[in-house]
Amino acid sequence: MGRQRLPWREVAIREIRPETPSAKTLVLDVPGWPGHAAGQHVDIRLTAEDGYQAQRSYSIASAPGEPDVELTVERIDDGEVSPYLTEEVGPGDGFELRGPIGGYFVWDPARDEPVLLVGGGSGLAPLMAMLRHRRATGTAVDARLLLSARTLEDVLYRDELEELAADGETAPPVVRITLTREDPPPGWSGFRGRIDRDMLTELGLPPTERPRAYVCGPTPFVEEAARLLVELGHEPARVHTERFGPTGG
Amino acid sequence: MARISRGFRGRRRQDAEPGRLPPGQYVTPDFPVLSAGPTPHPPLQGWSFTIGGAVGEGRSWSWEELLALPAEIVTVDIHCVTKWSKFDTTWKGVPVDRLLEGTEPWGEYVVAWCDGGYTTNLPLADVTGGKAWVAYEYEGEPLDPEHGGPARLLVPHLYFWKSAKWVRGLNLSPEDKPGFWENYGYHNYGDPWKEQRYWGD
Numbered sequence: 001m002g003r004q005r006l007p008w009r010e011v012a013i014r015e016i017r018p019e020t021p022s023a024k025t026l027v028l029d030v031p032g033w034p035g036h037a038a039g040q041h042v043d044i045r046l047t048a049e050d051g052y053q054a055q056r057s058y059s060i061a062s063a064p065g066e067p068d069v070e071l072t073v074e075r076i077d078d079g080e081v082s083p084y085l086t087e088e089v090g091p092g093d094g095f096e097l098r099g100p101i102g103g104y105f106v107w108d109p110a111r112d113e114p115v116l117l118v119g120g121g122s123g124l125a126p127l128m129a130m131l132r133h134r135r136a137t138g139t140a141v142d143a144r145l146l147l148s149a150r151t152l153e154d155v156l157y158r159d160e161l162e163e164l165a166a167d168g169e170t171a172p173p174v175v176r177i178t179l180t181r182e183d184p185p186p187g188w189s190g191f192r193g194r195i196d197r198d199m200l201t202e203l204g205l206p207p208t209e210r211p212r213a214y215v216c217g218p219t220p221f222v223e224e225a226a227r228l229l230v231e232l233g234h235e236p237a238r239v240h241t242e243r244f245g246p247t248g249g
Numbered sequence: 250m251a252r253i254s255r256g257f258r259g260r261r262r263q264d265a266e267p268g269r270l271p272p273g274q275y276v277t278p279d280f281p282v283l284s285a286g287p288t289p290h291p292p293l294q295g296w297s298f299t300i301g302g303a304v305g306e307g308r309s310w311s312w313e314e315l316l317a318l319p320a321e322i323v324t325v326d327i328h329c330v331t332k333w334s335k336f337d338t339t340w341k342g343v344p345v346d347r348l349l350e351g352t353e354p355w356g357e358y359v360v361a362w363c364d365g366g367y368t369t370n371l372p373l374a375d376v377t378g379g380k381a382w383v384a385y386e387y388e389g390e391p392l393d394p395e396h397g398g399p400a401r402l403l404v405p406h407l408y409f410w411k412s413a414k415w416v417r418g419l420n421l422s423p424e425d426k427p428g429f430w431e432n433y434g435y436h437n438y439g440d441p442w443k444e445q446r447y448w449g450d
Contacts (some may be wrong), residue, residue, distance in 0.1 A: 003448040003449050004448070004449045005447075005448070005449030005450055006447050006448075006450075010252045029444055043332075043446075045251065045273075046252055046254040046259065047251040047252060047257070048251050048253070048257050052258075052259045053251070053259075053273070054257075054259050054260075054275065055332050056332060057331055057332065080259060080260040080275065084254075084256070084257050087255070088256050089254075089255075089256075093254065093255050093256075094252055094254065095252065095254045095308045097259075101434060101447060102427075102433060102434060103432070103433035103434045104285050104430075104433045105285070162312045183445055192380055216285065219281065219282045219395070222282075223288060225397055226286065226287035227287060229290070231289065236286055236287045236289070236365060236366075237286065237366060239286050240285065243281070243282055243283055243284070
């Protein structure tokens with residue numbers, strides 16, 4: 001790996017996709033994008049007319065190898081950057097971006113080991129990059145996702161997750177969702193309530209299968225999920241975590 | 250001139266005195282958590298802090314012995330590479346100078362090593378001269394495990410990943426050996442005022 005400085009690149013928003021009432025995906029044209037690994041993030045920098053700048057980090061939701069870079073931004077009400085990115089920008093607008101960043105919270109399908117993905121809220125974004133990458137590479141590596149969301153409406157990429165899990169061509173990933181804040185809709189076959197030991201056990205891939213686990217979400221969620229995985233017997237060194245706080249704004 | 254983001258105004262920080270916030274950072278009242286893996290919960294019985302490597306004779310303190318050393322209370326600003334800065338954080342801990350007293354270092358670099366396998370590298374000069382502590386209290390309370398308790402390194406003049414959580418020792422060396430994040434794309438030194446976030450910055 002080279003150690004050259006990561007340059008800031010001017011990027012333009014090509015398309016905006018609403019995902020949930022509070023989250024949107026920005027599809028970006030990034031000239032000269034060197035490619036990324038599933039799980040990495042980028043820094044973005046916004047500049048106001050008077051030169052004031054703000055930087056934030058966002059996980060990349062798109063798979064490596066796709067021509068565009070997609071970022072899913074969840075609106076944080078008192079945030080400085082996310083309200084702008086979810087409400088004010090449109091196609092053709094832009095900002096600066098540099099990346100990809102981070103070499104630890106990444107999934108490499110060549111490792112050929114089962115993966116446990118545990119996501120809370122918009123912490124699904126980097127895990128989605130992994131699932132999309134898994135589909136693109138056609139690997140049959142066992143992959144299982146447990147997603148915690150407040151309500152069904154808050155589930156990012158819901159249709160795509162359903163398609164992925166129903167994919168008959170390759171070994172589909174197991175996708176399980178738990179809803180923490182609402183009575184599930186009639187016929188709901190998912191989990192209900194905050195993630196717990198039983199859900200992780202039912203998800204499968206016990207420690208004897210030596211999966212690599214990726215946990216992403218708000219700090220309390222990640223603390224709890226990682227704690228439960230270790231308690232179940234997973235090796236701490238195989239549990240990769242990525243956290244974001246309400247200050248991600 | 251950077252590309253203007255149409256309609257972006259941002260939130261001007263009146264709470265940030267000029268010159269107090271490093272470039273690219275924003276002030277937060279929260280204390281976000283960032284770590285690469287599960288939070289370790291080492292039992293204090295059997296816990297020790299060790300100075301080793303290129304120091305002639307190494308030394309080690311049990312938890313009780315560390316607490317019995319003269320400590321300092323310091324109030325400092327901290328800066329995380331993920332862009333948040335937090336002002337006026339108060340810590341209690343033992344100055345690294347004190348831990349090195351009487352040793353004879355013959356290496357210019359240290360690697361802080363931790364429960365959970367985390368490491369980070371620093372020049373010895375950056376943990377001596379009143380610039381670093383092994384901290385075990387935050388705002389008057391025992392340091393929370395998720396924030397690095399029972400004890401973490403505190404090196405506030407560098408990005409906060411250098412302030413290794415769950416620290417168990419310092420290994421001195423004549424060579425500079427990149428630590429965990431330093432191997433995964435983050436800057437080897439990490440000066441927030443020079444915005445040394447990633448390789449090559």
